[in-house]
Amino acid sequence: VMVWLRRTTHYLFIVVVAVNSTLLTISAGDYIFYTDWMWTSFVVFSVSQSTMLAVGAIYYMLFTGVPGTATYYATIMTIYTWVAKGAWFALGYPYDFIVVPIWIPSAMLMDLTYWATRRNKHAAIIIGGTLVGLSFPLFNMVNLLLIRDPLEVAFKYPRPTLPAYMTPIEPQVGKFYNSPVALGSGASAVLTVPIAALGAKLNTWTYRWMAA
Numbered sequence: 438v439m440v441w442l443r444r445t446t447h448y449l450f451i452v453v454v455a456v457n458s459t460l461l462t463i464s465a466g467d468y469i470f471y472t473d474w475m476w477t478s479f480v481v482f483s484v485s486q487s488t489m490l491a492v493g494a495i496y497y498m499l500f501t502g503v504p505g506t507a508t509y510y511a512t513i514m515t516i517y518t519w520v521a522k523g524a525w526f527a528l529g530y531p532y533d534f535i536v537v538p539i540w541i542p543s544a545m546l547m548d549l550t551y552w553a554t555r556r557n558k559h560a561a562i563i564i565g566g567t568l569v570g571l572s573f574p575l576f577n578m579v580n581l582l583l584i585r586d587p588l589e590v591a592f593k594y595p596r597p598t599l600p601a602y603m604t605p606i607e608p609q610v611g612k613f614y615n616s617p618v619a620l621g622s623g624a625s626a627v628l629t630v631p632i633a634a635l636g637a638k639l640n641t642w643t644y645r646w647m648a649a
Contacts, residue, residue: 483621566633570625
């Protein structure tokens with residue numbers, strides 16, 4: 438009974454992580470889509486989302502030991518966020534008010550690394566983590582280019598809970614640098630690897646807890 442309870446708790450934990458991923462996405466979205474520091478916020482968004490994806494995906498993947506579960510984890514995150522997007526749309530906000538991040542391709546790269554290295558955990562951490570950090574900002578910038586101008590949406594549909602100091606004033610593109618994708622990818626690639634290692638270590642702790 439205790440083994441069943443611990444395993445059930447573990448899978449519930451995975452669902453909780455995915456839900457929290459969605460909540461963090463919407464919170465980070467406030468900074469990227471509803472402030473006048475759009476490019477700076479894109480870098481912050483890239484780092485927070487890529488590290489969050491890496492820690493959850495590698496944790497889930499190493500627990501099952503099956504390449505493909507990282508993509509499954511990213512799919513759960515995507516579905517939850519689309520539900521949130523639909524909820525805002527139902528409240529009368531525009532379709533582009535919440536932009537769903539592109540997690541799945543980056544998670545597929547982690548799965549591919551794990552599969553190509555014959556389930557090598559350290560390769561998944563180092564190579565897979567780096568690929569997630571490098572690719573995530575690129576996929577998301579391409580996604581942003583395909584939707585309406587987020588600043589235009591922010592001007593027309595400000596969130597009712599948005600603090601006054603976060604209200605868009607004017608875009609500050611190019612204030613400090615002109616390549617948010619390059620900076621986001623570089624910072625994410627460096628930070629995602631130790632966060633992926635943390636996910637792997639959490640997996641070890643889980644096994645010890647289940648075996649106790």
